[in-house]
Amino acid sequence: MDAKVQIEVLLFSFLYGVFFYFISLVNNKIIFNKKRLYKSVTIILFMYNIVLLYIIIVYKINKGIFHIYFFLMMILGFMLGVRLHKYLLNNVKYRGFVAKVKKRCYTKKK
DSSP: OOHHHHHHHHHHHHHHHHHHHHHHHHHHHHTTTSOHHHHHHHHHHHHHHHHHHHHHHHHHHHTTOOOHHHHHHHHHHHHHHHHHHHHHHHHOSOHHHHHHHHHHHHSOOO
16 A cells, blocks of 8 residues: 555544544434433444444545554544534634523433
């Protein structure tokens, strides 16, 4: 595998880590008030789809060759996603809008 392909896969893995973090936030908000069985099935299907999507895209980029540093870049991207999410929540201009969204997403419905 040449250097150009490795850099492409490293960049993709990093961006996929950020994508994975934000998609997992959405998934968590969707299943927040659901029953335990529904949560378990949804999490299993979500993880299966995310892993399958990563494998398919890496297979298209470099014929399915995996290295440990691809996963390390994904973890770094995930950690950057966490920091980026905290930064955006603390520094967004329209705090009233963020408060409304938090109230709507994190309150239990009766």
